[in-house]
Amino acid sequence: MGRSPAPWDGEFSQYFARNARALRTTAYLLCHDWHRAEDIAQAALLKLYVAWPRLSRHDALDAYARRVVVRTFLADNRRALHRREHLTDTPPEPPSATGDPDQRVVLAEALSAVPPRQRAVLVLRYYNDLSVEETAHVLRCSTGTVKSQAARGLATLRQRLEVTCATTTSASSSTRSTTDRR
Structure with missing residues (x-):
């Protein structure tokens, strides 16, 4: 006998x-691993399901769900022994067809260099297009903290992208000069 549905x-x-x-997708932008993103999203949705009968404002579910995803990611990141291998027969979800794939890879690598809390601010502000106030509400911090974390995160991201672009430019220059000598 199974339980009757709620x-x-x-x-x-x-x-x-x-x-x-x-x-x-929000979880993926935070952790850059589709399997871990799936785990984070499932954990967040489970928490949302458990809280569902107590949620009085169903018009604010999206903001609440994003908050749960970000908090699950941050809590998961604080665990020292999180690094697990996930083996599967199915390939990871393909990226969307918009934009240059090379640029997405470079941006994802640069974003992974940003500390987790700053990364959460950047994803909420610039991917989920939340205001400073909404981001502060999701992360339960002040608007000043959001602004400073965003500034620091963007500075780290810019620095990382500059290094990547400089490396790519010098690598393509050396490849061209090697090709020109032939």
């Missing part, structure tokens, strides 16, 4: 169908 199962299922992919 009265809110249908409502939650609809929310899940509409938002699971966006939450997984």
